Amino acid sequence: MHEMAFVRNIMDIVVEEAAAAGATDISAVHLVIGEGRDIVEDFFEGLFQYLARGTVAEHAKIRVQRVPYMVRCVRCGCIFHVEVYDPNTRTCPDCGAHEEYKLVSGLEFYISKIEASGKAASQNKSLNPEACANEKPCTRAVRDKQKEKVAV
Amino acid sequence: MSDSRILEVQRNVLANNDRAADAFRARLKAERTFFTDVMASPGAGKTTLLLALIKRFHADAACGVIEADLESDVDARKIKEAGVCSVELNTRGICHVEMGMVEKAFAAFEAVRFDYLFLENIGNLVCPAEFDTGAHKRIMLLSVPEGYDKVYKYPPMFAVVDALVVTKSDYLPTNPDFDLDALRRQARVLNPRLKIFVVSARTGEGIDELATWIRVCRSAAMG
Secondary structure, three states: OOHHHHHHHHHHHHHHHHHHHOOOEEEEEEEEEEOOOOOOHHHHHHHHHHHHOOOOOOOOEEEEEEEOOEEEEOOOOOEEEOOOOOHHHOEOOOOOOEOOEEEEEOOOEEEEEEEEEEEHHHHOOOOOHHHHHHHOOOHHHHHHHHHOOOOO | OEEEEEEEEEEEOOHHHHHHHHHHHHHHHHOOOEEEEEEEOOOOOHHHHHHHHHHHHOOOOOEEEEEEEOOOOHHHHHHHHOOOEEEEEEOOOOOOOOHHHHHHHHHOOOOOOOOEEEEEEEEOOOHHHHOOOOOOEEEEEEEHHHOOOOOOOOHHHHHHOOEEEEEOHHHHHHOOOOOHHHHHHHHOOOOOOOEEEEOOOOOOOOHHHHHHHHHHHHHHHHO
8 A cells, every 4th residue: 555655746746747837737747766676656546646636636547667676796797687576687798797786777757748728818927838948847857956966 | 849858867766765774874883782683483493592692691781672573562572571672563464574663663773872773674575585674684594393494585685684594403303304404505596705603593403603703793883
């Protein structure tokens, strides 16, 4: 049932980002989820649809990109995939170091992007991509990207 | 006029909880309180191990326990009856502990200061692994009667902890199928630096080593 905690946070972020961008309708929310995150996607989407009722995300689809476990070799820095069930994947393909690595991905869980639309006239803020570039309404996302821990 | 565009967001879904956890860790460090999150499946021996550990610390250190449970105060009472300061954190059916719950439980100690604070997390090998509880170290227990082959079923839990404590080692002679070497290999798949202890609260095996490791971790964390 911990999916509810995630969905609640996602809804908060989506509504906040939509308001900041003057978007009146969210058509998709893209999530990046590490393979180590125990998420039942069907259940997750159902919860999202339930919580999204009456919000700008009411018609939004959830798009999930799963990220595999990746490790960084502590000897040579090579980044490679470790398959939990396969002992043969625990050796660095570059330098041959065995089980000398650190997990660098596979536990992340973040919103990568949101597909939004809106009536520019009613929002007093243009949602035209070119206007977006001029007015830099994405500054907030950039700032958050720097500020927040996205990795494990 | 209506158009659409992509908002590049890149926001961690658990950012609020992570920020609160970082702040809580820093606050406890400033108070020189070392906080350990203890996770395991139900019945792995969390409460019994905590009592055995606290017995080692009690003479020269103040200890406290946040007892998290889905329902009831059975474990909290057990800890209190042993003379240890504890607060019950009843999640009322929620499968994990988040920072808001930890902060509320900690406030219930009413400014009592501890050298060692423990969180006995919800008995569950899945959900607690997902949420930072503000602890300086996270440990998990796996009891011999549960079987050694748990890594492949719950890899994230083994990936996020600093130490694995194999409990109820006094059952090893009667469980020849419990392959400790295989467990050691598998447990380190995603976590090669994982510390592994083999203990029995009943016989006392390994408890001193675990207590020493926690003391060393406290010294390192407190600076």
